[in-house]
Structure formats: C-alpha cells, structure tokens
Amino acid sequence: MNVLWVFAHPEQASLSGVLRDEGVRALTEAGHAVRMSDLYAMKWKAVVDRDDFPEETSPRLEVASASRRAYDAGTLSADIRAEHEKLDWADTVVLQFPLWWYGMPAILKGWVDRVFVKGFAYGVTDPSDGRTLRYGEGMLAGKRALVVLTAGSREPAFGPRGINGQLDLALFPLLHGTLWYTGMSVLPPVAIYGADRMSAEALDAAASLVRSKVLSAATDRPLPYRHQNHGDYDGDLVLRPAHAPGETGLAIHYRAGDR
Ligand SMILES: Cc1cc2nc3c(=O)[nH]c(=O)nc-3n(C[C@H](O)[C@H](O)[C@H](O)COP(=O)(O)O)c2cc1C
Known part of the structure; x- marks a missing residue:
C-alpha cells in the first residue's frame, strides 16, 4: 500500500501520537510506504481564503467562488x-484525530476544505451522459x-442505542458526505474509546x-x-x-442486506 497518513493532534506525546507511531511502524515493517501529513507540525493553515489562489488577480473574485472554480493546479498555493x-x-x-465535539479538530476540517477542491476531489461529470460523479x-x-480516532466516551455510548449515536452514523458527514462523496471506499472507522482514562492493558489493546486495522486496510470490507x-x-x-421501504434515517444509505 501507499498510505497517506493525515494526523491532527497538537501533541506528539499524546495517546494519539503513540497510536500513530504504532500504526506507521506496523505498516513500514510490513513493507508498505507511508507519507505523513502532521497538520499541527506543518502549521497547516485551516481556513480557505484568497491566499489559496495566489495567481488569481481579479479584485471582483469572491473567495467562496474561487474555492469552487474548476481545478487548475497552477492557481493553487x-x-x-x-x-x-x-x-x-x-x-x-x-x-487520524481525537474526536472533538463529535467531529474532526478544526485543523483537519480545514485540510479537507482546502485540499478537496473542485476538479480535484469533486465536481466532475461523466462525459458520456453528463451525470455528476459523486457518492462512490x-x-x-x-x-x-480509514478513519482512526480516539474518543473520551466509552464504547456503549456509541452503540446502536448509545447517547452519542452509533459511531458510523455520528460520523456520517465525514464518512459518507466527504469521503464516499469523493468516490473513496470508506472502511469502518477504528475507534479507541474511553481514551481519557486508559490502563496499560487497554493501551496495549488499542495499539x-x-x-491490525491499518495492515488489513487493503482487504477489509468497506462500508x-x-x-x-x-x-x-x-x-x-x-x-x-x-429500497428500505418505510424507513428513514441515515442507515437507509447502506445497501439492503449489507447493514
Ligand atoms: C475540545 C474537545 C472536545 C471533545 N469532544 C468529544 C466528543 O464529542 N466525544 C467524545 O467522546 N470525546 C470528546 N472529547 C474527548 C477526546 O476525544 C479525548 O480527550 C481524546 O480522544 C483523547 O486522546 P488524546 O489523549 O490523544 O488527545 C473531547 C475533548 C476535547 C478537548
């Protein structure tokens, strides 16, 4: 595998940092290639603004419309x-990120906002019939x-009747609305629960x-x-x-029989 590992935690010495090192070591020892985008270490700029398009000189161009322009690598920062x-x-x-307020830290959201531009990650049509290519x-x-996260909550609270909602559905905007939207095959998220109070045994199990989940990423069944x-x-x-007659809710977007 050629793995791009995008890491969003401010502390290298965190649980997240330990788990990242474990995952990267396992991959490299197995002969896979890994490249890292350590967003805090890179001081990644998290907001879309005019500096993203340095070649764009029109004073009338709104930043929002610039971010939706067709892909032209030469105009991007x-x-x-x-x-x-x-x-x-x-x-x-x-x-990989710590779950913050049910989602990604802002720096990772900003990586998605700025990197997944039109024509690179979305906004293309099938020339044969004009359909927009998205969602698969x-x-x-x-x-x-593959999303790898740590969460303060314990596992039952992310179960089917847990107060947080089932994890894959709680992460629907990222898993379905972003990663599947751009065409990627999305693996079931890997979560380390109860991450604020971990015993040595729990840490070993988490590592x-x-x-194992990063090593099996090429063969595990996607959502x-x-x-x-x-x-x-x-x-x-x-x-x-x-399809899913009479049902509503986010789980209807899983294929019948596969849920
Ligand atoms: C700003 C902030 C928001 C958080 N939001 C959540 C949350 O929505 N759900 C949850 O289970 N834990 C939440 N937590 C707990 C973190 O997920 C937890 O502290 C972290 O994953 C532990 O890993 P780390 O030691 O690598 O930071 C939050 C923590 C912070 C600091």
Missing part, C-alpha cells in the same frame, strides 16, 4: 498542491479511506487494534454505502421507495 501530490500517490488515506464515483475513486448513480436514488437524490 504550494501547500495545497503538495497535498494533492501526496493524494495522487496514495492508494490508502488514513485520517469521482476523482478519488479507487482509493481507500494492537490500530496495527456498504449505496452509489448515487446506480439506480437506488431518484432525480432528487431521494432513496426510491422500493
């Missing part, structure tokens, strides 16, 4: 182009994405879990999300009544 080069190289992308198809199709363009959705992108 060097730090974004460097991440594109790493993503082009990678067949597997690991996003698109620019990043063929790559696998072992991370090592069985439905493709946008394979017939399950109508023209308004609403799931057709024949």
